[in-house]
Amino acid sequence: MTGLAQVFTSGNEAIAEGAVAAGASFYAGYPITPSSEIAETAARRLPETGGMYVQMEDELSSMAAIVGASVSGARAFTATSGPGFSLMQENLGMAVMGEIPCVVVNVQRSGPSTGMATKPAQGDVMQARWGTHGDHGIITLAPSSVQDCYDFTIRAFSLADRFRTPVILLADAAVAKLKENVRFRSPTPEERAPRPLPNCPPEAYRPFAVDPEEKVITPLPPFGSDYIFRVTGSMHDETGGQGASPANADRVIRHLAGKIEKNRDAIVRVRRFFLDDADLAVIAFGCSARSARAAVREARRQGIPAGLLELTTLWPFPDDDVRDVLSRVRGAVVPELNLGQAAGEVRRLNDFGIPVRGISRVDGTLIPPGDILSALREARS
């Protein structure tokens, strides 16, 4: 991996290259700033690798198309920004309910609505979690570098297949438009592994069978194989048939949440910088984690024992890691380009009564490291 040449490219292009490397063969989307280079790159690269790119009429159909492609066995993805992500929520819910793997990239820009198309924001944290209605689990990854854009896209497909779920790659305009050096490594065989096939005869296959421990996720064979199954957004039993009994509904909804919650160990990832001896912690993700890293490094130079917990998985929220950090420090700072969406989650986990201060910025500009440094100084005094 270290021998591989570095290229200088954008987060958006790295996302599309990551998808191609992961074996994605289908993209359907409607270009939107600041994510358009993903569509542009996918349009060029997928046909070169035997895949298909479809420019759709809108984001509703884009989401529907990738769900259909995924059911047929393809690794499928789409990319958008806030306005389009809003339109995708209905069919995203269909993918949740039908347990259909897919990857949805949301390059966050300033909102609500059309907002400021070229300006970065991190305001879709809760939308990624709860944008589609009803209780469910979801996986959301947050890249903070162009290398992350590449690596996390590969991981997103792998997680989607493994847990039969949509995975949201929650990038932001700053990281997606950023150009920096990146290595386009080859994915591991596990990362490119085809979806497992059922090990039972076709007539015994129950596509929505649930292991109560959520250790085994029932495989999803491609549509058109000998394994016949029905996909529906309505409440269904283990065969995919109507299943609106209270007992069945309870089982299904607990499963949709539980298959994510009970597999946190395999899903949740964080990065720790200088946390071992820290008595102040910055907790950040995406572009704000870059500001935070600079602030923490400068704090250390000035003799302030600060550390950084970078949340590279946002959902499920890294409860254990956050709680562990909060239990060791005297104060925490949560910088983000929204009015406190992650800070609220951190406070939910603050059983230790320490001050947790948010740094919120919603003017379309990045948080300067100096702002975080000031907050660390104040937290210390």
Added chain:
Amino acid sequence: MNGKTEIVLAGVGGQGLVTIGAILGEAAVLEGRNACLSSSYGTEARGTFTKSDVIISDDEIDFIEAEEPAAVLCLAQAAYDRYSPVLGPEAVLIYDSDRVTPSGKGASRETGYSLSALADPGTANLAALGLVTALSGVIREESAAEVLRKKTASSSPLRKGSEEAFRKGFAAVSL
């Protein structure tokens, strides 16, 4: 700052600043260094203030925007007015004398060049890249030239004559 150099390329949309920022970054990566380019612009394709921050470093790059630029290129009056009053004493400011009237206050570290005398309008940004490369010394002339040759050979929108314009800009500094 331990092998880190920040450069700001500022002007208005349509002048090709993001393009030359990417060439600087790519040339630095070719030299085995870390580089990042972040750009700020409006929704308009042309005409409004835009800036590209290029950071080149031997270490990992944390914050992606320039905080203490060593060199600032200003291809519009709005860019000059924004940066000239706030630059540190060590920084170099390069401006297009066809478009910028200097205030005179920072004269010791500000240098104007007429881009129209160095290149035609289609490659003026490359001439400006030559100036920035020579004055900042942040990358080698040949690294940028190599990236330019690669880009003009591919399907990129870079025009023929780009390398010549770059060389002319570079040479103008030593005149």
